[in-house]
Amino acid sequence: MTKPAAAPPRRKTRSDAARNRERLLDAAKALIAVRGADARLEAVARQAGLGIGTLYRHFPTREELYEAVYRRDIDQLVLLGEEAMSASDPVEGLRSWLHAAIDMVATKKGMIAAFALSTDTTSAISKRLSGRLIDAIDPLLARAVEAGRLRDEVAGEDLLLAVVGMCMMRDQPGWRASVLRLIDSLVSGLEVEG
Amino acid sequence: MTKPAAAPPRRKTRSDAARNRERLLDAAKALIAVRGADARLEAVARQAGLGIGTLYRHFPTREELYEAVYRRDIDQLVLLGEEAMSASDPVEGLRSWLHAAIDMVATKKGMIAAFALSTDTTSAISKRLSGRLIDAIDPLLARAVEAGRLRDEVAGEDLLLAVVGMCMMRDQPGWRASVLRLIDSLVSGLEVEG
Amino acid sequence: MTKPAAAPPRRKTRSDAARNRERLLDAAKALIAVRGADARLEAVARQAGLGIGTLYRHFPTREELYEAVYRRDIDQLVLLGEEAMSASDPVEGLRSWLHAAIDMVATKKGMIAAFALSTDTTSAISKRLSGRLIDAIDPLLARAVEAGRLRDEVAGEDLLLAVVGMCMMRDQPGWRASVLRLIDSLVSGLEVEG
Amino acid sequence: MTKPAAAPPRRKTRSDAARNRERLLDAAKALIAVRGADARLEAVARQAGLGIGTLYRHFPTREELYEAVYRRDIDQLVLLGEEAMSASDPVEGLRSWLHAAIDMVATKKGMIAAFALSTDTTSAISKRLSGRLIDAIDPLLARAVEAGRLRDEVAGEDLLLAVVGMCMMRDQPGWRASVLRLIDSLVSGLEVEG
DNA sequence: GATGAATGAGTCTTCATTCAT
DNA sequence: AATGAATGAAGACTCATTCAT
Incomplete structure (x- = not known):
C-alpha cells in the first residue's frame, strides 16, 4: 500500500523507525475515527503492532500525535x-x-478530528491547524469576491466553521449528501445575480 | 411525580425531592456547559449541593440525566x-x-449538548430528542415551500444538521454572529426569486 | 492507646472512615519504614486492607499522606x-x-522518613515539620545556655541536623548505640567545665 | 570531535573507550548530585554525549556505575x-x-551518594566502599587514642556514621558550617583534658 | 564498539458506581 | 431519602533493559 516502489536500500535504515511512525499515524487516524478523540493510546500502539513505549517515544503527548x-x-x-x-x-x-474538504472527511473518516480539535480554542495545535485551513480558504474566497462573483458577506473563517460544524454530524445517515447540499446552497446564496 | 399535589402532613414532603431534582438539572446543565459532556457526575451533585448518591437516585444513568x-x-x-x-x-x-435555536445555545450554553447528544446515533435518547426537533422544523419548512417561497432543496433534517453543527463551534470567538450570518445566507439562498 | 475512654456512641458513625484513616497512616508508616519513601501507594492501601481509591480519598497527594x-x-x-x-x-x-527523638526513630522505624522529608528543602511540608522540631529544641538549648551550663556554640538547628543525619544511617547494625554515644559526646563537648 | 589528530592507523583506538568511560563517570556524578541517586541512566548517557547502549556496555548495572x-x-x-x-x-x-571528607562532599556534591549508598547495607558494593573508609579512619582514631589524646569512646565507624549522616543534610542552607562545627565539637568532646 | 529504537512491566491517578449508615 | 465512603477497573505515563543495525 505505502510501499514506495523500489526504494534504494538505505545504509543505516532508520527507516524502520520512520515506518513505525507511519504505522502509528495510520492506527491513530483509524482509531480516532472509530472511538473518537478519547481513543486509548495503548490501543493505538497495539493496532500499529507496536508497544506503548514506542508510541510515546514518537509522540510524547497526545496532542503531538x-x-x-x-x-x-x-x-x-x-x-x-x-x-x-x-x-x-x-x-x-x-x-x-469545499467539496474536497467534505470528501476528505467522508473518505478518511478520522479527518473529522482535525476539525474537532479546531474546536478546542485553547490548544496551540488547534490554532495552528485551523490557521492553515483559513489561509487556504481565504484567498479562494477573496478572489471570488474581487471578481465580483460573490457578495462579501461571510469570512473564510465563517465558511470553515460551517463545513467543520456540519461534518461533525458525520455519524448521521446520509450526512454527506446533506452537507454537500447545504454548502452548495450557501455558496449559491452568496452569488451575485446575473 | 407519582403522588400529585395536596401532600398530606408527611415529614419530608415530596417537594424536597422535586426541588433536588431541579437543582440537579440546573447543576448538570451548568457543568456540561463548562466542562463538556464528560462532566464528572460527582461534581454535578456537589454543585447542586447534594450527595452523589442522591444524583443516582434521581437519575440512575448518565443518559437519563x-x-x-x-x-x-x-x-x-x-x-x-x-x-x-x-x-x-x-x-x-x-x-x-432557527434564530431562536441558535440563541438558545448562545444563552444557555449547556443547550449545545442536546445537539451533541444528537450526534450519537446509537442512543435511543438522542433519537428521541432530535426527532422532536425535526418534528418542530419540518412543518415550518414545508409551509414555506408550499407557499412557493422556498425551493424544495433541503430537508428539515438538513437544516437542523447545519444549525447543530455550526453551534458545536460555539467556543470560537464571534461564533454567534457567524452562525446567524451563515444561516441567513442559507435561507436566502433557498428563497425563490421575485 | 488513643482510645478515648468511654466515648459516647456517636449517632452517624463516620468513625469507620476515621478508623480507615488511621489504618492508612499505620500502613504507610510501616511500609515507608521497610521500603523507603518510594513505597507503592497501592501497597499501602492493601496493607491497610483498603482499596487504592480509599487511600486517595483520604490523602489526595503522597505528600499529604x-x-x-x-x-x-x-x-x-x-x-x-x-x-x-x-x-x-x-x-x-x-x-x-534528644534521646527520645532517637528512640522514636529506633522504635517506630518509619519515623526516619519525617527527617528524610526534612531534607527536601523545597517542600512546604518539610519546612513545616522541621520548623516544629526546631521550635521544640531551641528553648531546651537556650535554657541550658542561659543557665551557663552549655557553651553557645551550636544552634538547635545544628543539633537537629546531627540527630536527623545520623538517624538516616539507622540501617547500619548497631546504629542506635552509635548515635546515642555520638550525641552524648556532642553534648558533653559543649558542657562548660566545672 | 573524537578523532584525535595524528591518530595512528587504528580505526577507533582503545582510548576512545577510556574517554567515554570517563565521560560517563563525570556525567553520572554530576547528575546524581543534582537529581539524587534515582537519576535516569539515559540522562546520564545523554549528558555524557553518548548513547544509552554505550553506558550499558561500560557499566552493566547501576551499581557498577x-x-x-x-x-x-x-x-x-x-x-x-x-x-x-x-x-x-x-x-x-x-x-x-574529617574536614577533608566534609569538604569533598561540599565541593563535589555528587560525593554524597557514596555515603548514601553506604546506607544500603545489603549491597556488596556499599560494604566495599564504606569498608575502605573505615580502614582509612580507624588508624587515625587509634593513633590519637593510643597517644592518650582521645578517650576511647567512639569507634571509627561511629564517626563515619556521624559525618555521613550529617552530610546527607547537605541541602539545608548553611549545612557545611553546621557540620564542621558539630564535628569539631564532637572531637573536642572526646579530647582528654590537658 | 556505539547507537538509539523498541519494549512492557510497574505505578500513579481518576471516576463511575455501589452500599452501609 | 440522603449521604458520602469505599471500591477497583481503566487508562496515562515512565524508565530500565534489550537488541538489531
Missing part, C-alpha cells in the same frame, strides 16, 4: 487550495475546495 | 415552532425559529 | 519538648529530648 | 588518610581528615 495525524490531511487541503486558485471560475474553485 | 436536562429546552423549541407556524410570513417564521 | 503520617510523631516530640523544659537539670532536659 | 563513580573519591580519601597518619598532632590528623 494528533497534530501529526492531521497535518498530512491539512497539508493536502492547503495544496488543493493552491490548485483551486488557478481554476478558471473563482466560484467553482471555492466550491470544489 | 442528560435527557432530562435537555428535555426542557427541546420542549421550549417545540413550542416556539408551533408559534412560528402562525407567523404571517412563512420564511420569517422559519428564520425566527 | 506523609505529612499526616509524621505529624503524630512530631506532635509527640513537641510535647516531650515542653515536658523537658521543666526538668530540673537543663542539660539533662536537652539530652533526654 | 555508582561504584566506579565514587571509587575515585574514596581512593582520594584513603590517600589523605595515609598522609594524615604522619601529621605531628594525632588529633589534628583526625580532624583534618
Whole structure:
C-alpha cells in the first residue's frame, strides 16, 4: 500500500523507525475515527503492532500525535487550495475546495478530528491547524469576491466553521449528501445575480 | 411525580425531592456547559449541593440525566415552532425559529449538548430528542415551500444538521454572529426569486 | 492507646472512615519504614486492607499522606519538648529530648522518613515539620545556655541536623548505640567545665 | 570531535573507550548530585554525549556505575588518610581528615551518594566502599587514642556514621558550617583534658 | 564498539458506581 | 431519602533493559 516502489536500500535504515511512525499515524487516524478523540493510546500502539513505549517515544503527548495525524490531511487541503486558485471560475474553485474538504472527511473518516480539535480554542495545535485551513480558504474566497462573483458577506473563517460544524454530524445517515447540499446552497446564496 | 399535589402532613414532603431534582438539572446543565459532556457526575451533585448518591437516585444513568436536562429546552423549541407556524410570513417564521435555536445555545450554553447528544446515533435518547426537533422544523419548512417561497432543496433534517453543527463551534470567538450570518445566507439562498 | 475512654456512641458513625484513616497512616508508616519513601501507594492501601481509591480519598497527594503520617510523631516530640523544659537539670532536659527523638526513630522505624522529608528543602511540608522540631529544641538549648551550663556554640538547628543525619544511617547494625554515644559526646563537648 | 589528530592507523583506538568511560563517570556524578541517586541512566548517557547502549556496555548495572563513580573519591580519601597518619598532632590528623571528607562532599556534591549508598547495607558494593573508609579512619582514631589524646569512646565507624549522616543534610542552607562545627565539637568532646 | 529504537512491566491517578449508615 | 465512603477497573505515563543495525 505505502510501499514506495523500489526504494534504494538505505545504509543505516532508520527507516524502520520512520515506518513505525507511519504505522502509528495510520492506527491513530483509524482509531480516532472509530472511538473518537478519547481513543486509548495503548490501543493505538497495539493496532500499529507496536508497544506503548514506542508510541510515546514518537509522540510524547497526545496532542503531538494528533497534530501529526492531521497535518498530512491539512497539508493536502492547503495544496488543493493552491490548485483551486488557478481554476478558471473563482466560484467553482471555492466550491470544489469545499467539496474536497467534505470528501476528505467522508473518505478518511478520522479527518473529522482535525476539525474537532479546531474546536478546542485553547490548544496551540488547534490554532495552528485551523490557521492553515483559513489561509487556504481565504484567498479562494477573496478572489471570488474581487471578481465580483460573490457578495462579501461571510469570512473564510465563517465558511470553515460551517463545513467543520456540519461534518461533525458525520455519524448521521446520509450526512454527506446533506452537507454537500447545504454548502452548495450557501455558496449559491452568496452569488451575485446575473 | 407519582403522588400529585395536596401532600398530606408527611415529614419530608415530596417537594424536597422535586426541588433536588431541579437543582440537579440546573447543576448538570451548568457543568456540561463548562466542562463538556464528560462532566464528572460527582461534581454535578456537589454543585447542586447534594450527595452523589442522591444524583443516582434521581437519575440512575448518565443518559437519563442528560435527557432530562435537555428535555426542557427541546420542549421550549417545540413550542416556539408551533408559534412560528402562525407567523404571517412563512420564511420569517422559519428564520425566527432557527434564530431562536441558535440563541438558545448562545444563552444557555449547556443547550449545545442536546445537539451533541444528537450526534450519537446509537442512543435511543438522542433519537428521541432530535426527532422532536425535526418534528418542530419540518412543518415550518414545508409551509414555506408550499407557499412557493422556498425551493424544495433541503430537508428539515438538513437544516437542523447545519444549525447543530455550526453551534458545536460555539467556543470560537464571534461564533454567534457567524452562525446567524451563515444561516441567513442559507435561507436566502433557498428563497425563490421575485 | 488513643482510645478515648468511654466515648459516647456517636449517632452517624463516620468513625469507620476515621478508623480507615488511621489504618492508612499505620500502613504507610510501616511500609515507608521497610521500603523507603518510594513505597507503592497501592501497597499501602492493601496493607491497610483498603482499596487504592480509599487511600486517595483520604490523602489526595503522597505528600499529604506523609505529612499526616509524621505529624503524630512530631506532635509527640513537641510535647516531650515542653515536658523537658521543666526538668530540673537543663542539660539533662536537652539530652533526654534528644534521646527520645532517637528512640522514636529506633522504635517506630518509619519515623526516619519525617527527617528524610526534612531534607527536601523545597517542600512546604518539610519546612513545616522541621520548623516544629526546631521550635521544640531551641528553648531546651537556650535554657541550658542561659543557665551557663552549655557553651553557645551550636544552634538547635545544628543539633537537629546531627540527630536527623545520623538517624538516616539507622540501617547500619548497631546504629542506635552509635548515635546515642555520638550525641552524648556532642553534648558533653559543649558542657562548660566545672 | 573524537578523532584525535595524528591518530595512528587504528580505526577507533582503545582510548576512545577510556574517554567515554570517563565521560560517563563525570556525567553520572554530576547528575546524581543534582537529581539524587534515582537519576535516569539515559540522562546520564545523554549528558555524557553518548548513547544509552554505550553506558550499558561500560557499566552493566547501576551499581557498577555508582561504584566506579565514587571509587575515585574514596581512593582520594584513603590517600589523605595515609598522609594524615604522619601529621605531628594525632588529633589534628583526625580532624583534618574529617574536614577533608566534609569538604569533598561540599565541593563535589555528587560525593554524597557514596555515603548514601553506604546506607544500603545489603549491597556488596556499599560494604566495599564504606569498608575502605573505615580502614582509612580507624588508624587515625587509634593513633590519637593510643597517644592518650582521645578517650576511647567512639569507634571509627561511629564517626563515619556521624559525618555521613550529617552530610546527607547537605541541602539545608548553611549545612557545611553546621557540620564542621558539630564535628569539631564532637572531637573536642572526646579530647582528654590537658 | 556505539547507537538509539523498541519494549512492557510497574505505578500513579481518576471516576463511575455501589452500599452501609 | 440522603449521604458520602469505599471500591477497583481503566487508562496515562515512565524508565530500565534489550537488541538489531
